[in-house]
Amino acid sequence: MSKTKTPRELGLFQAVIIGLGGAIGIEIFVLLNYATSLAESRIVLALFVCGIINLLTMLSFCELGAAIPRVGGEYSYAKAALGGFLAFLTGWLRWIGNVFGAALAAIGFAYHILYFMPLDIISLDKSLLTTLLAAAVIVVLTVLSIRGVRQMGTIIVIAFIAVFIIFIAVGVSRTRGLELQLYYPTTFEESSGFVAAITYTLLMFLGMRAIAAGGAVMKKPGKNIPRAIILSAVTLIVLYCGIAYVTISVVNFDTDVTRPTDLPLSIAAGKILGDAGALVLTIAGIIAALSSLSTAIMVQSSITRGLSRDGYLPRSLLSSHRRFKTPYVALIFGSVFYILFAATGVLEFIGSVAAFASLLGFALVNFSLMKLRVKKPYLQRPFKVPLYPYTPIAGIALSIILLVFIEPRALASSIGFIALGLLAYYLKMVGYHRIRIAFGGMSIGLGGFTTLAAHLVNMNYPLPFALSPQFARILFPILVVISVISILAGVFNIISKN
Numbered sequence: 001m002s003k004t005k006t007p008r009e010l011g012l013f014q015a016v017i018i019g020l021g022g023a024i025g026i027e028i029f030v031l032l033n034y035a036t037s038l039a040e041s042r043i044v045l046a047l048f049v050c051g052i053i054n055l056l057t058m059l060s061f062c063e064l065g066a067a068i069p070r071v072g073g074e075y076s077y078a079k080a081a082l083g084g085f086l087a088f089l090t091g092w093l094r095w096i097g098n099v100f101g102a103a104l105a106a107i108g109f110a111y112h113i114l115y116f117m118p119l120d121i122i123s124l125d126k127s128l129l130t131t132l133l134a135a136a137v138i139v140v141l142t143v144l145s146i147r148g149v150r151q152m153g154t155i156i157v158i159a160f161i162a163v164f165i166i167f168i169a170v171g172v173s174r175t176r177g178l179e180l181q182l183y184y185p186t187t188f189e190e191s192s193g194f195v196a197a198i199t200y201t202l203l204m205f206l207g208m209r210a211i212a213a214g215g216a217v218m219k220k221p222g223k224n225i226p227r228a229i230i231l232s233a234v235t236l237i238v239l240y241c242g243i244a245y246v247t248i249s250v251v252n253f254d255t256d257v258t259r260p261t262d263l264p265l266s267i268a269a270g271k272i273l274g275d276a277g278a279l280v281l282t283i284a285g286i287i288a289a290l291s292s293l294s295t296a297i298m299v300q301s302s303i304t305r306g307l308s309r310d311g312y313l314p315r316s317l318l319s320s321h322r323r324f325k326t327p328y329v330a331l332i333f334g335s336v337f338y339i340l341f342a343a344t345g346v347l348e349f350i351g352s353v354a355a356f357a358s359l360l361g362f363a364l365v366n367f368s369l370m371k372l373r374v375k376k377p378y379l380q381r382p383f384k385v386p387l388y389p390y391t392p393i394a395g396i397a398l399s400i401i402l403l404v405f406i407e408p409r410a411l412a413s414s415i416g417f418i419a420l421g422l423l424a425y426y427l428k429m430v431g432y433h434r435i436r437i438a439f440g441g442m443s444i445g446l447g448g449f450t451t452l453a454a455h456l457v458n459m460n461y462p463l464p465f466a467l468s469p470q471f472a473r474i475l476f477p478i479l480v481v482i483s484v485i486s487i488l489a490g491v492f493n494i495i496s497k498n
Contacts, residue, residue: 019232022207025292039197051237062226065212097357102296109289171246222382352410447486454479
């Protein structure tokens with residue numbers, strides 16, 4: 001019986017569009033504010049360095065995507081190279097990063113909608129309004145995803161590039177600009193802020209990995225995947241550095257941007273293009289948020305189903321809608337987390353957690369490349385990372401260094417999410433039957449303890465705390481019922497074979 005092969009329909013142009021479409025989203029609209037507060041006028045240099053660091057790992061994606069052109073991206077690579085917990089951790093980190101990325105897009109959408117709302121005559125608190133708008137857009141796009149509605153990726157990407165080119169060209173021509181400080185920071189405080197800005201803005205480039213994830217449907221993946229990734233990286237570096245240059249040239253971040261909901265790109269466009277320019281950039285931000293959130297929702301459902309298929313999450317998440325044939329359970333499952341984290345309304349926290357998950361995932365991708373070189377030396381590799389092994393080693397080292405500069409609250413939360421992933425993994429490894437036996441033993445133990453407590457209460461045994469006779473008469477039958485139920489539940493759990 002022959003296997004049905006996925007048709008390879010995408011060429012180089014479509015691959016570049018996939019990379020740019022994955023990367024050009026809400027991040028450039030909402031992350032520039034906080035990043036500039038960290039790096040100040042060095043934000044242009046920070047974005048350039050961030051793009052180079054991103055490219056180092058993307059070269060590993062090039063080799064892995066060309067050698068293993070399967071749907072699933074880094075999870076597939078880690079599964080082939082590492083297996084076990086590290087493969088699961090790679091998928092788990094991708095899931096975490098995607099969830100927080102979706103929450104970021106939802107909040108970005110709310111911020112841009114607030115631009116059109118006269119808040120001085122609205123009685124609702126701004127943070128509450130942000131949460132309501134973010135939750136509403138998540139619900140709407142989740143419903144549309146369940147119904148199978150797709151976005152027009154190519155049109156959106158081309159429109160964004162055109163808007164950004166006009167923004168940069170007019171901005172450079174109408175202002176003398178700011179004398180860029182392209183030298184490296186000299187003090188510890190300047191260095192910390194500079195590196196923290198690099199860490200925070202990494203999210204602007206991460207969508208490029210969609211190219212490697214789509215290798216299964218790409219023509220000549222050995223050539224087109226690396227070419228598309230390199231072309232996308234260069235394009236993004238030029239666009240983002242140009243946008244940042246124009247923005248910091250015309251916007252005073254001390255006076256013009258005083259609230260989290262202030263939009264630096266819209267303010268800059270208003271100063272160089274008038275109200276019409278501000279309107280266009282704000283609408284572009286709304287479209288970017290919708291595009292980012294829509295993409296995140298679909299990617300999340302794919303990751304969730306993959307983890308569920310491998311037994312790390314409940315298998316009920318694999319269910320498909322009878323009418324629309326979409327993974328509606330996985331989509332709803334993800335939307336709950338989007339709303340939960342979007343409700344915090346803190347972009348810096350959400351962006352930092354997403355950056356943490358992505359950086360650690362980057363390190364694992366580079367390690368997967370090195371491990372696969374040893375494990376499968378004869379695997380066909382149409383593209384090989386230049387300067388191996390120094391390039392992936394640099395990718396691992398830089399990812400780990402950048403992790404140190406994650407915002408402390410986000411770092412603590414990220415470690416907590418990894419602990420939850422570790423728990424899920426080892427529960428799966430132990431197996432359902434052993435878990436049931438363990439819980440059965442715990443139930444019998446609880447039943448024995450409550451039986452002893454009931455006996456002590458009934459015998460009026462001296463306790464560390466006093467019990468009134470009336471309360472003791474009420475407590476005794478309750479403890480007896482609890483002990484009987486616990487012991488029976490424990491016994492049935494242990495002897496059951498189903």
